[in-house]
Amino acid sequence: MKKLVVEKDKLKNNIDIIKSMAQPNVKIIAVLKGNGYGLDIIQYGRFLLDNGIDFFAVSEVEEAVLLRNEGFNNDILLLSATAIEQDVEKLVEYNIIPAIGSENSAVLVNEIAKKKDKIVSVHLKIDTGFGRFGFLPEDVKKLPALLKSLDNIKVAGTFSHLSFSFAKKEKDVRVQFDKFMKCIESLKNEGIETGLIHIANSCGFLKYRDMHLDAARIGSAFLGRLPIENTYGLKKIAYLKSNIIEIKNLPANHYIGYANTYRTKKATKIAIIPVGYKDGFGVEKSKDTFRIRDILRYMYHDFKLLAGERGMFVKINGKRARILGRVSMYNIIVDITDIEAKIGDEAILDINPIMVESTIEREYI
Numbered sequence: 001m002k003k004l005v006v007e008k009d010k011l012k013n014n015i016d017i018i019k020s021m022a023q024p025n026v027k028i029i030a031v032l033k034g035n036g037y038g039l040d041i042i043q044y045g046r047f048l049l050d051n052g053i054d055f056f057a058v059s060e061v062e063e064a065v066l067l068r069n070e071g072f073n074n075d076i077l078l079l080s081a082t083a084i085e086q087d088v089e090k091l092v093e094y095n096i097i098p099a100i101g102s103e104n105s106a107v108l109v110n111e112i113a114k115k116k117d118k119i120v121s122v123h124l125k126i127d128t129g130f131g132r133f134g135f136l137p138e139d140v141k142k143l144p145a146l147l148k149s150l151d152n153i154k155v156a157g158t159f160s161h162l163s164f165s166f167a168k169k170e171k172d173v174r175v176q177f178d179k180f181m182k183c184i185e186s187l188k189n190e191g192i193e194t195g196l197i198h199i200a201n202s203c204g205f206l207k208y209r210d211m212h213l214d215a216a217r218i219g220s221a222f223l224g225r226l227p228i229e230n231t232y233g234l235k236k237i238a239y240l241k242s243n244i245i246e247i248k249n250l251p252a253n254h255y256i257g258y259a260n261t262y263r264t265k266k267a268t269k270i271a272i273i274p275v276g277y278k279d280g281f282g283v284e285k286s287k288d289t290f291r292i293r294d295i296l297r298y299m300y301h302d303f304k305l306l307a308g309e310r311g312m313f314v315k316i317n318g319k320r321a322r323i324l325g326r327v328s329m330y331n332i333i334v335d336i337t338d339i340e341a342k343i344g345d346e347a348i349l350d351i352n353p354i355m356v357e358s359t360i361e362r363e364y365i
Contacts, residue, residue, distance in 0.1 A: 002242045002275060004356045006039055006364045008047065010235040014222050015051045017233055021205070023212040027196060029077065031219035032067075033059035038280075038353030039223075039238065040362035042070050047364065049074065057217055061087045064096040077157070079217075081105045081125050081133040088112050092120055097156065101125035101133040103146060106153065113152035123157035123195070124187075128179040129172070130163045140183045144190035157196035157215070158184060165204035166227040173204070177211055203228050225352060240281065240349040240356060244316070246272040247336070247343055256333055257325020264324075269337045271321070273314065273347045274330060280355035282312070282327030315348040316341050 022028060030053045031037075036044035045056060045067060057077040058064050064076050078091060081101030085108065091098045092112050100106045100122045113120040124143070127134030135143060147155065160180045164172045180199050187194050196214045202221035204211050207228070220226055224234040249269050256262045256270070275281045312327075313320040314334055321334040321341075334347070 002240065002279060003361045003363045004038070004238055004240055004351075004353055006043075006238045006353075006362060008364050010224070010237040011047065011222065012051060014224055014234050014237065015048070015053065018205070018218055018221060019052070021209075021232070022216065023209060025214075026212045027055055027198075027215035028053055029055045029057050029198065029215050029217045030222065031057045031079075031201075031217050032063065033057075033079070033219070034354045035063075035358055037219060037223055038356050041066065043362060043364055045070075045072060055215070061090050061096070065090055065094055068094045068096070077123055079133075083108050085112070092116055092118060098122050099125045099133065099159075100153070101127070101135060106146060106150060110150040110152045118152065120153050121156035122153050123159055124155055126158065126160045126180055126183050128160045128176040128183075128199075130161045132161070134160065137179050137183050140186055143187060144192050147192055155193055155195050157198065158187070158194040159198045159215075159217075162199060162201055162204045165201055165207065170208070173208065177208075202226065206232060223353065236350070238351075238353045240275065240279070240351045240360075242273050242275045242347050242349070244271045244341060244343050244345050244347060245274050247341070248272075255325075258328060259326060262325040267337075268324075268335055270324065270333050271316070271336045271341060271347075273332050273334060273349075275332055275347075275349060276328050276330040278329045279357045279360060281332070281349060281351055283355050316345055321347075 018028060030048050032041050032045060035041050041063060054074045056067065056074065057079050059080050061078060064078055067076055075097060077097040077099065079099055081099040082088060083102060083104040088098065088108050089112055098109050100109065109120055109122060125134035126140065127136050160176065162173055162176055167173065177199060184194050184197055198213055198215035198217060200208065200211045200216040202218050203226065205216040205218060206221060221234060224236040249267065250264050252264055252266050254264045256264065277283050312323045314323065316336065316339055319339050321336050321339055324333050324335055
């Protein structure tokens with residue numbers, strides 16, 4: 001049996017820390033993309049609501065609709081701007097806040113809202129340097145005329161997204177922030193109410209207090225998993241657990257796993273645990289958030305692993321057991337030579353919840 005275990009006391013610790021760090025009157029928007037960062041969007045959402053977080057953001061229409069169908073009546077923002085008619089129909093029907101990042105999306109939302117005799121609250125998206133969704137700063141001067149021509153949408157917020165908030169140097173972050181604030185000023189000068197303004201993601205929120213503005217979007221910080229040094233008291237909140245299904249003794253000079261990347265140096269007692277990369281174990285998030293020197297560091301670490309000088313570990317009966325050889329699709333092999341263990345004993349594995357296969361049960365304890 002495999003379960004992703006979510007420790008509620010640690011999650012509450014992280015929620016409380018985020019709340020305590022927020023500037024006065026700053027709204028915390030919990031980002032629930034990717035099945036609630038792998039925590040089960042429904043269980044996670046209910047826990048957040050129970051602890052005073054009542055504004056959610058998602059990346060897919062289906063996530064927003066699922067929340068509504070499960071009885072969530074709080075504000076839900078779709079971060080990804082869309083000009084697909086079927087998507088916008090659902091957003092309007094289910095009272096989801098659309099992100100407006102283009103003239104096409106603005107006009108379409110207004111048309112569908114008018115057809116349904118509704119006034120739809122939207123958040124304007126400004127592209128200050130991510131290169132994905134949003135109006136470019138040079139196009140913002142055209143926005144007031146467009147918005148004033150659309151009677152069935154109401155601007156309830158304006159936001160942008162930081163692309164490098166985890167950088168040690170803040171120059172690029174400041175460039176984006178300054179562009180955003182100039183856009184806000186420009187819109188207000190033209191009589192546009194910008195609503196709730198927000199640009200900070202988890203790292204931006206933690207590192208730059210002046211960027212809290214009216215709201216901050218928090219995702220990875222709630223999980224205690226950050227691409228920056230964690231000096232904030234945030235805790236990792238989840239782990240994967242499984243059980244030993246087989247134990248055997250191997251002689252010296254015996255290969256283990258695919259590609260013969262590991263060979264025993266002495267007689268070794270091994271345990272087999274039915275967890276593999278199919279379950280999300282041993283699979284990392286994309287390294288697209290890192291620079292060249294970070295990628296080279298990962299390559300060096302991988303080389304050290306193949307050379308047998310470094311490894312991954314699981315915990316069995318309170319002790320660390322090293323994984324031997326490569327992680328396969330369904331199993332890992334661990335060294336229990338110096339550990340008292342038997343078939344059925346529990347194995348605890350550190351894993352990023354967002355990587356855990358969705359069919360594995362989530363258990364909140």
